[in-house]
Amino acid sequence: MKDGRLRLYSVATSSASHRVRIALGLKAVPYEYVAVPLFAQDSEEFAAYRALNPQGLVPALVHGGAVITQSLAIIEYLDETVRSPPLLPADALGRARVRALAQAVVSEIQPLQNLRVERHLRTALGHSEADGLAWRRHWINVGLAALERMLQASATASFCHGDTPTIADCCLVPQVFAARRWGVDLAPFPTVAAIAERAGTLQAFRDAEPQRQPDAR
Amino acid sequence: MKDGRLRLYSVATSSASHRVRIALGLKAVPYEYVAVPLFAQDSEEFAAYRALNPQGLVPALVHGGAVITQSLAIIEYLDETVRSPPLLPADALGRARVRALAQAVVSEIQPLQNLRVERHLRTALGHSEADGLAWRRHWINVGLAALERMLQASATASFCHGDTPTIADCCLVPQVFAARRWGVDLAPFPTVAAIAERAGTLQAFRDAEPQRQPDAR
Numbered sequence: 132m133k134d135g136r137l138r139l140y141s142v143a144t145s146s147a148s149h150r151v152r153i154a155l156g157l158k159a160v161p162y163e164y165v166a167v168p169l170f171a172q173d174s175e176e177f178a179a180y181r182a183l184n185p186q187g188l189v190p191a192l193v194h195g196g197a198v199i200t201q202s203l204a205i206i207e208y209l210d211e212t213v214r215s216p217p218l219l220p221a222d223a224l225g226r227a228r229v230r231a232l233a234q235a236v237v238s239e240i241q242p243l244q245n246l247r248v249e250r251h252l253r254t255a256l257g258h259s260e261a262d263g264l265a266w267r268r269h270w271i272n273v274g275l276a277a278l279e280r281m282l283q284a285s286a287t288a289s290f291c292h293g294d295t296p297t298i299a300d301c302c303l304v305p306q307v308f309a310a311r312r313w314g315v316d317l318a319p320f321p322t323v324a325a326i327a328e329r330a331g332t333l334q335a336f337r338d339a340e341p342q343r344q345p346d347a348r
Numbered sequence: 349m350k351d352g353r354l355r356l357y358s359v360a361t362s363s364a365s366h367r368v369r370i371a372l373g374l375k376a377v378p379y380e381y382v383a384v385p386l387f388a389q390d391s392e393e394f395a396a397y398r399a400l401n402p403q404g405l406v407p408a409l410v411h412g413g414a415v416i417t418q419s420l421a422i423i424e425y426l427d428e429t430v431r432s433p434p435l436l437p438a439d440a441l442g443r444a445r446v447r448a449l450a451q452a453v454v455s456e457i458q459p460l461q462n463l464r465v466e467r468h469l470r471t472a473l474g475h476s477e478a479d480g481l482a483w484r485r486h487w488i489n490v491g492l493a494a495l496e497r498m499l500q501a502s503a504t505a506s507f508c509h510g511d512t513p514t515i516a517d518c519c520l521v522p523q524v525f526a527a528r529r530w531g532v533d534l535a536p537f538p539t540v541a542a543i544a545e546r547a548g549t550l551q552a553f554r555d556a557e558p559q560r561q562p563d564a565r
Contacts, residue, residue, distance in 0.1 A: 185494065185497035185498055185500075185501045186452060186494040186498060187494070188456070188494075197441050197444075199441070199444045200448045200498075201447065201448035201451040201452065201455075203447065203451055203455075204445075204447035204448035204450075204451055205444070207443070207444065207447055208440055208441070208443070208444040208447075211440045212440055223428045223429055224414050224416070224425070226424070226428070227416045227421045227422065227424065227425040228416075228421075230418065230420065230421035230424055230425075231416065231417045231418035231421035233421075234419075234420055234421055234454070234455075235403060237451070237455050238418075238420075238451075238454050238455040238458070238459050239403075239405070239459060241455070242455050242456060242459040243459055243460065243465065248460065251486070256473075256475070256479070256483075258473070262473070266473075269472070277402070277403040277404070277405075280402035280403065281402055281417075284402045
């Protein structure tokens with residue numbers, strides 16, 4: 132990484148932001164934290180963010196003038212440009228397994244249980260807050276059950292793949308935070324829960340936690 | 349790729365399967381097509397598939413005894429093991445952009461508009477088929493608008509990134525098929541539509557189309 136100056140546009144409680152904070156911590160790369168006012172979409176600050184990231188979603192990483200969006204794209208970029216420690220295994224099949232585990236969170240769970248979907252259920256479809264919460268819990272339960280089966284089906288050691296954290300762990304841990312936030316019981320997902328607990332003993336994971344961010348509420 | 353024998357577990361109309369079929373076609377890798385009875389989840393055939401892929405989702409690629417799941421993980425694996433033609437740019441920022449565009453489909457659009465979510469809306473939340481269709485159209489419109497902004501915001505040539513297809517195009521084209529299937533007007537997304545049209549002139553994209561698969565209905 133030639134230019135060390137990194138800015139992360141983040142929201143404390145955003146799972147996708149949380150993933151990238153973990154990866155930055157594991158790589159021990161210093162960065163400037165910029166809180167995005169995602170809950171004030173009519174503000175001038177948010178308009179400025181939208182000019183930077185036309186998708187209007189968080190996170191975004193700014194590196195030497197380049198804007199990188201989408202959490203997994205950012206983490207793969209970090210892994211390619213800051214080689215140590217690697218967040219992907221050395222073998223192609225291992226990398227495929229790690230990426231599949233990551234996608235099992237990033238494309239199968241998180242999109243279905245996030246704020247904009249829950250909001251749409253309430254505002255456009257007239258559902259109650261209780262319905263919105265049940266919806267979140269449903270998809271977290273379905274998704275974590277699939278993730279648990281994947282983890283149990285093939286070699287998993289201390290972390291999702293082996294004894295050091297990978298991209299998969301950067302995704303699993305924020306999803307466990309979200310599950311707890313919405314009151315999902317983790318007892319049916321013992322492997323998922325054990326990995327999250329182990330991750331919580333590492334400083335990089337602790338530093339990335341939602342409640343430790345400047346915009347924690 | 350040492351062992352040439354590949355089996356793709358696929359569903360004709362599945363966007364995620366469609367992505368992988370495009371990538372296999374672009375790499376000109378022959379493969380055996382196995383239709384998964386996704387619409388008969390109580391069948392013995394589906395139980396056998398679930399033993400192979402504990403997530404129970406399509407596609408899955410079997411390569412020399414290894415089972416690889418999740419479309420993007422499969423495509424990255426193909427790109428690493430079959431080098432030509434590359435489906436990712438040579439530079440790290442280019443790769444990040446392509447992966448971000450792919451995720452803008454894979455994690456922001458497709459999960460919200462797919463069958464299991466529409467089915468849950470109807471069966472668990474009591475919505476009508478019309479509500480289900482409106483839901484699909486809503487998220488496709490929101491997602492394609494974001495994708496269009498991303499494509500317009502930075503360098504795009506004939507395809508999503510430059511003049512040859514990348515992983516991003518493997519994702520964009522099936523999403524355009526899904527948009528048409530659900531009656532979404534593509535006029536507000538001219539860049540997206542133009543890329544899909546151009547892709548449709550290439551044999552690899554044509555061979556991967558849903559209606560050309562053995563399990564097309």
